[in-house]
Amino acid sequence: MRDTTLEDSVFVRTLGQGGRKVLALHCTIAHSGAWSALASVLDGEATLRAPDMPSHGRSPNWDGRGDLFDLVTKLTAAQLTEPMDLIGHSFGGMIALRLAVEFPQLVRSAALIEPVFFAIAAQDTPELVRRHHDEAKPVSDAFASGDMEKAARLFNRMWGAQDGPRWPDLPERTRAGMVRGIHVVPAVDDALFKDTKGILNTGVLGRATMPVLILSGSESHPIMPAIGYGLARRLPHAETGVVSGAGHMLPITHPQQTAAVIQSFWGRSS
Template sequence: MIPEINARRFGHGPRPALAIHCSLAHSGAWRGIGAALSDELTLRAFDLPMHGRSGDWDGQGDIHDVATDIALSLLEAPMDLIGHSFGATVALRLAIEHPELVRSITLIEPVYFAAAKQDDPDAMAEYNEQNAAFEAALAEGDKETAARLFNRVWGDGTKWDHIPEPTRAYMVDRIGFIPASSPFLGEDSAGLLAPGMFDRASMPALLVEGSRSPKAAHAINASLMRRLPDARRVSVDGAGHMVPITHPAEVAEAIRDFLNDVPLA
């Protein structure tokens, strides 16, 4: 069941686009990119379930299925999709399952571990070792430690104690979203890695990453670069995983250059 969804718009440009944020954030994460591309895009962004002002997930079914259904309900074909981290995996899934509704996809460090697990098992083995303490904290029910460890790898580099207390509490309250998303992110529950599935996503694709991001993020983008029929890849120097928030101007410039080659009609 789809919960009540909150959405907002950025910009007034001629290209309708849909933006999907990362885990533990909210739709306001697109404010910087939305402002930088306000003349190019009319960007619609929504809060994922359990995030921002959207309703809670009832725990039924698969959270990635729920998020994908929500995004699908907001698509007004044809649209350009922009996603970050978890949100980028939703955009990728829509491009494969509903290519007729997608004009282009911009994937900013999609955390589609299943692809890297298949193509670069050594990189994923290293990541799993690094992630062991996070998994242990979750297993012990220590949500604050789990959120702190998650932020250490996938945050913007700010030390946990320097993050404002309301933001820390927001992440702690939603840390359960991370293991709930594992069936798709880690195990490919939707079957996108089956032969021929990626061929369906023939629209132009842009893969964005930060030069200082975790090796796993680079391995995932390398895997998707090999699989997507029409993809290009850019790296933002000095940036980490939260690149659309920390470096919105650079990401917006890469998106603008990319969309210049994607016809509006």
Template sequence: MRTAQILPQAAHVSHFGHGPRPVLALHCTIAHSGAWKGLTRILGEEARFTAPDMLSHGRSPDWDGQGCFQDRILRIAETCLTEGPMDVIGHSFGATVALRLAVEHPERVRSLTLIEPVFFAVAGQDAPELIDSHASDAQPYLDALSAGDRALAARLFNRMWSTASSPRWPDLPEATRAAMIRGIHVVPTMDAALFDDTAGLLAPGRLDRAAMPVLLLRGALTHPVMEAISKGLQRRLPDAKEEVIEGAGHMLPITHPEETAAHIRTLWSRAG
């Protein structure tokens, strides 16, 4: 374990595996770098994972509220690209940061795995009715957050991205619930980056820079908006393939690590 220095705040970075292939893994919101443990147990002989904790998550300090949160996490991720071209994996919000890395530093990214990327601006262009559906589903957690009830907000947000077979809130470990409550206030601050594409990734020709092999991975039971995002990115990226894991929802790297690892292995063989 080490700490990556970045102004004005530092982020904790975890390391897993001891294989020859260098990988950068970026977790989803209200999780932490430990969310990759199931996947790294499977792939740890083949790869070594660098996995930072986002600010307000895991062992990293609370975000100071300055600037754009996605920009801040991008800067942290950039400091972790230390071993030449790396295979980059991102989940949910982490996948949107991974996509920015691939566009802004294509020479440093060997392959790109985007697991359920919540880049809602894509669906905003392709299927705006699904954005409306997502907004309706998200409103209860936003109302709770506005009322100052972070515990309820985290519970409702977690439910929105869960499946029928997911553990219920009372069944989650207390430490897991506390971590979700700690980070939930950060989620709506990402809206400009995710819905309005403030980084300009959808500008004409911009995604062409991400010409490396790309895997778009989603769960069959996830929110309907995710299919529109995944298929929209597949059309826009030069070398992208989409795969769907049956029986999985949004949290598929945690719930279905074996299937996730199999698809990643296929991508890595394609990337060389």
């Protein structure tokens, strides 16, 4: 009953007006409004259905019970009411990937923007995973000490400050939203780093037979293109793309360029 109640109360934003139906999945400590600029570029071509994850945006808080990756996957799958194109960013890209392998009949194509599937890098480029762990240690230490505001500030600096405003320059409401959602990060670490959901098991990625685009920013942490190339090699029909000059937050900071790559991909995969 608890999951059903949460499912009924998930906030879903509709952006743009166009014939192509798209399910857009935001990154951790953001919200569905993060797709506004990209949707504006795609308006007239696509309609984006963008849910807020639990503990994000206008959706209710996650109560900390159960498996969060499973819960978000279930809640997001409820939005796949017809065959749709997927766009997912960061952890949202991981949800999109899981939907592609679990519900391939409902996914026409998937654009995965810097999916944080660190387990691929652990297999292909373990030295980059060690570097990432070293660089993320201040964030991990903040979690260990229970300082959620510090964890959010450092996590934002690691993944978003290159392209966007620094923590003191963010509106208080934005900072509060990031602190609210930051607890989901350690809750999904095992799924992302150790592949506890078995996505890399033999035959699983082969279910995703639709066209897949894996998109990175040219200025992102080098672990991101390593993940992208590794994932593309493991999928049946995947290609990679790069947005020049962008970091991890490319759909927000470079919406025109990101949209252009996705539109070209849609044109080739239609």
